[in-house]
Amino acid sequence: MAVDTLRIEDRDRVRTLTFDRPRAANAFDEALYNAVAAALVEAAGDAGVSVVLLTGTGGTFTAGTGRWITAEEAVESGLALRTCPHDELMETAHGLAAEIAARPLASLLATKWLITEAHRDGVRRAREREDAAFAELLRRDGAAGDVLARLD
Structure with missing residues (x-):
């Protein structure tokens, strides 16, 4: 192009x-x-x-x-x-x-994979913590209604 x-x-x-x-x-x-x-x-x-x-x-x-x-x-x-x-x-x-x-190309590919996976692992862990925090908030009395009200 x-x-x-x-x-x-x-x-x-x-x-x-x-x-x-x-x-x-x-x-x-x-x-x-x-x-x-x-x-x-x-x-x-x-x-x-x-x-x-x-x-x-x-x-x-x-x-x-x-x-x-x-x-x-x-x-x-x-x-x-x-x-x-x-x-x-x-x-x-x-x-x-x-x-x-x-x-060597194999070394470059392995290094790129390691860096990418480390980043992905960090993102996955952050999302798991976020999901757990929101799940806990939603389990508390009335919190689900508060969350839904804020989405409106």
Whole structure:
């Protein structure tokens, strides 16, 4: 799917997807969402791609989180590995991605599975706690009526 708001580049087994809507702070619209989804599916089926690197033009990755964070905050929260000077950002990111891409595919797949499962386990446990809390609330006298009244 060709779209002028997504640029795709392949180098060193790394596919870089660049969101190119700088006037909209790279916020996703339907066309960009569909293009990124298609590009990710295509990358997953391409034996020459081991890592996908996401970036945005205009000094913004993408808008839509409702909160701007600094690079230092991204590192502190675990969203980023480290900071680097802006003019070195893409080469540094690509270098790290290329290091990962050079590893054996089985290792990459196992690592991705472990990370995904750890996240899923956390979500499952949180939902189980939430379900238990709501079940307890509903068991209490009159609580079910209170909950239903608030839903109206």
